[in-house]
Amino acid sequence: MDNSNVGAVMAIPRHVAIIMDGNNRWARKRLLPGVAGHKAGVDAVRAVIEVCAESGVEVLTLFAFSSENWQRPAEEVGALMELFLGALRRETRKLDENGISLRIIGDRSRFHPELQAAMREAEAKTAGEKRFILQIAANYGGQWDIAQAAQRLAREVQGGHLQPEDITPGLLQSCLATGDLPLPDLCIRTGGEHRVSNFLLWQMAYSELYFSDLLWPDFKHEAMRGALADFAKRQRRFGKTSEQVEAEARA
Numbered sequence: 001m002d003n004s005n006v007g008a009v010m011a012i013p014r015h016v017a018i019i020m021d022g023n024n025r026w027a028r029k030r031l032l033p034g035v036a037g038h039k040a041g042v043d044a045v046r047a048v049i050e051v052c053a054e055s056g057v058e059v060l061t062l063f064a065f066s067s068e069n070w071q072r073p074a075e076e077v078g079a080l081m082e083l084f085l086g087a088l089r090r091e092t093r094k095l096d097e098n099g100i101s102l103r104i105i106g107d108r109s110r111f112h113p114e115l116q117a118a119m120r121e122a123e124a125k126t127a128g129e130k131r132f133i134l135q136i137a138a139n140y141g142g143q144w145d146i147a148q149a150a151q152r153l154a155r156e157v158q159g160g161h162l163q164p165e166d167i168t169p170g171l172l173q174s175c176l177a178t179g180d181l182p183l184p185d186l187c188i189r190t191g192g193e194h195r196v197s198n199f200l201l202w203q204m205a206y207s208e209l210y211f212s213d214l215l216w217p218d219f220k221h222e223a224m225r226g227a228l229a230d231f232a233k234r235q236r237r238f239g240k241t242s243e244q245v246e247a248e249a250r251a
């Protein structure tokens with residue numbers, strides 16, 4: 001499977017994925033409740049959308065809530081759900097007016113019906129040919145994504161529409177929640193931890209990883225531009241040698 005894409009040549013990532021970590025620590029440092037950190041994090045969301053859209057990035061995927069985050073205290077989970085609902089109600093029109101299409105990936109069945117309805121409405125309102133796709137991962141887990149793709153394929157085999165040997169990495173990839181989008185070229189994690197926490201496990205096979213010690217609410221325009229500049233300096237080899245990649249660039 002060819003995992004390379006145009007972004008590799010132009011040095012602008014087509015798809016940026018971000019683990020927005022460090023909101024609670026940001027709040028604690030200010031003696032504020034954790035939810036104040038999540039609220040402050042929404043401004044950083046706005047800043048990275050602006051920088052990515054103006055830089056020519058096509059897809060931005062933000063990890064807003066993992067399949068493991070249900071284990072947090074009930075008050076925090078409740079506050080996050082309120083924040084999601086508020087953002088959907090407040091920001092959908094602005095997204096549409098700015099040529100941004102919203103998509104939500106993850107298992108929605110566990111969300112309150114009101115939140116599920118707001119998600120569907122926001123997606124419908126912003127659907128269509130857009131310059132930029134904002135993808136929010138909510139109740140998302142990379143392991144869940146691979147399992148749901150396997151289930152879809154198993155149903156096809158069971159129905160007699162597919163042979164087991166037809167299941168290739170490319171076919172499985174097309175059944176992931178991000179199936180029709182380019183793979184993430186750049187994956188950023190803020191908050192100083194160096195792990196992927198069950199984010200886009202399959203899709204990150206060849207992503208460039210960028211770790212920032214900044215806590216998410218502090219990751220604004222300048223920090224995002226710094227991450228893009230760092231990406232532009234990297235040589236992506238996809239298994240080849242430097243010499244091969246350089247020769248291809250000259251050709």
Ligand SMILES: CC(C)=CCC/C(C)=C/CC/C(C)=C/CC/C(C)=C\CC/C(C)=C\CC/C(C)=C\CC/C(C)=C\CC/C(C)=C\CC/C(C)=C\CC/C(C)=C\CC/C(C)=C\COP(=O)(O)OP(=O)(O)O
Pocket residue numbers: 019020021022023038041042043045046049050051053054063064065066069080083084085087088091092094095098099100102104131132136138193195197
């Ligand atoms: C288009 C184009 C090309 C234009 C060019 C011109 C140009 C520049 C245009 C600019 C466009 C412009 C003006 C943009 C402005 C932006 C705009 C129009 C709107 C802003 C939109 C906005 C604020 C939000 C949009 C989202 C939305 C409408 C709704 C989605 C609702 C939803 C489901 C989620 C919302 C996400 C959100 C807003 C907040 C979530 C809270 C947050 C910040 C982070 C949560 C952090 C958390 C709970 C965990 C951390 C990360 C994680 C999920 C897991 C890993 O961490 P964890 O700690 O669990 O790991 P360990 O246990 O330690 O391992």
Ligand SMILES: O=P(O)(O)OP(=O)(O)O
Pocket residue numbers: 020021022023024025026191216
């Ligand atoms: O963004 P969060 O809630 O994961 O914060 P922290 O990592 O500081 O606990």
Ligand SMILES: [Mg+2]
Pocket residue numbers: 021022023191
């Ligand atoms: Mg965290």
